[in-house]
Amino acid sequence: MASAASAAPPIAAGDETTDLSKQYDTPIGLAHTTMQALKDRIKLHYDLASDYYLNLWGEHIHHGYWPTAESKANDTKEFAQLSLIRLLLEVSGVGGGRVLDVGCGVGGTSRFLASQLGCDVTGITISGKQVQIATRLTKAESGKAASEQPSAVEADADGFLQLGKGKVRFVELDAERMGEFFAAEAGSFDVVWISEALSHFPNKALFFQNAHRLLREGGKLVLADWFKAEGLGQQEFDSDIKPIEDGMLLPPLCTQQEYVQLATAAGLKTFGGPKDISQDVSKTWDISWSLVQNPSLWAFAFSQGRDGIAFLQAFRAMRRGYADGSFRYAVMSFVK
Numbered sequence: 261m262a263s264a265a266s267a268a269p270p271i272a273a274g275d276e277t278t279d280l281s282k283q284y285d286t287p288i289g290l291a292h293t294t295m296q297a298l299k300d301r302i303k304l305h306y307d308l309a310s311d312y313y314l315n316l317w318g319e320h321i322h323h324g325y326w327p328t329a330e331s332k333a334n335d336t337k338e339f340a341q342l343s344l345i346r347l348l349l350e351v352s353g354v355g356g357g358r359v360l361d362v363g364c365g366v367g368g369t370s371r372f373l374a375s376q377l378g379c380d381v382t383g384i385t386i387s388g389k390q391v392q393i394a395t396r397l398t399k400a401e402s403g404k405a406a407s408e409q410p411s412a413v414e415a416d417a418d419g420f421l422q423l424g425k426g427k428v429r430f431v432e433l434d435a436e437r438m439g440e441f442f443a444a445e446a447g448s449f450d451v452v453w454i455s456e457a458l459s460h461f462p463n464k465a466l467f468f469q470n471a472h473r474l475l476r477e478g479g480k481l482v483l484a485d486w487f488k489a490e491g492l493g494q495q496e497f498d499s500d501i502k503p504i505e506d507g508m509l510l511p512p513l514c515t516q517q518e519y520v521q522l523a524t525a526a527g528l529k530t531f532g533g534p535k536d537i538s539q540d541v542s543k544t545w546d547i548s549w550s551l552v553q554n555p556s557l558w559a560f561a562f563s564q565g566r567d568g569i570a571f572l573q574a575f576r577a578m579r580r581g582y583a584d585g586s587f588r589y590a591v592m593s594f595v596k
């Protein structure tokens with residue numbers, strides 16, 4: 261729409277509209293003028309919304325996993341979120357080591373891997389606010405374990421905070437730069453972990469190439485993400501997938517097989533999955549829908565203007581997409 265497109269914010273100096281970035285315009289033409297514009301909106305979203313996520317949803321910003329009828333009847337969302345991490349460990353055979361947690365949120369998974377498995381975890385996120393929250397939560401957990409005040413918990417020379425037998429640090433970084441940023445540590449990570457973050461990245465091929473570059477031989481890429489179903493018709497795409505991409509700040513969603521192809525093209529071999537667990541995670545959005553009845557969240561969404569409203573409206577589309585089978589969730593792992 262010409263009028264909406266002409267109201268789009270100016271492109272920051274140095275940004276370029278590329279063939280790839282042109283795919284990311286939303287229906288009203290406001291969004292994603294360039295890949296950098298999309299990333300700026302993602303960063304702003306997580307900078308502004310992370311306190312709300314933490315209050316309403318807890319330290320894990322990912323789906324819960326309810327694999328059985330019994331779990332669906334009994335497990336809390338907090339337990340189900342840990343069940344998803346346990347499933348990822350099962351699918352990948354990961355049991356410890358040096359981990360890069362890409363798109364780490366407020367660090368729930370990073371802390372779990374450090375405290376439960378003794379991993380050394382570097383969590384990266386595009387949101388500086390998430391780094392602050394993640395660091396604060398980690399100091400609190402570390403201090404509690406050592407019977408110290410959080411303020412007494414000090415990072416080591418490399419910025420790691422001790423947690424159980426493991427350690428954790430958080431870095432504000434656009435993951436699309438992780439290959440250069442960790443160039444000195446190329447080939448040294450045992451695990452690259454990415455949970456519900458890759459769907460935000462414009463250049464997914466680059467992510468798989470960087471994961472391959474940073475992993476040691478035999479190292480694992482562990483992945484959970486959102487997908488569109490294979491062979492969708494235009495009507496299902498328009499009614500279910502487009503509002504999810506728009507409201508959740510996602511470039512075009514991929515199918516599970518597209519991830520496998522990109523990983524393989526980057527030199528990785530399939531190790532576990534893809535395991536489609538859509539039916540066992542969809543309860544997440546029934547719970548989310550009841551959580552968003554909270555008026556403070558709508559007030560926050562309205563204060564964020566069009567993006568905030570589109571975000572909450574996407575919750576409905578997520579439930580519809582799962583019910584229709586057009587929107588899918590899967591876990592998978594790869595080995596170098």
Ligand SMILES: C[S@@+](CC[C@H](N)C(=O)[O-])C[C@H]1O[C@@H](n2cnc3c(N)ncnc32)[C@H](O)[C@@H]1O
Nearest residue numbers: 320321322363364365385386434435455457460
């Ligand atoms: C849905 S949250 C998942 C958080 C976490 N992995 C979890 O499972 O709890 C998506 C995360 O991806 C991060 N993210 C999105 N785009 C990013 C980018 N280009 N570079 C780094 N992090 C990014 C966000 O900041 C956020 O932390």
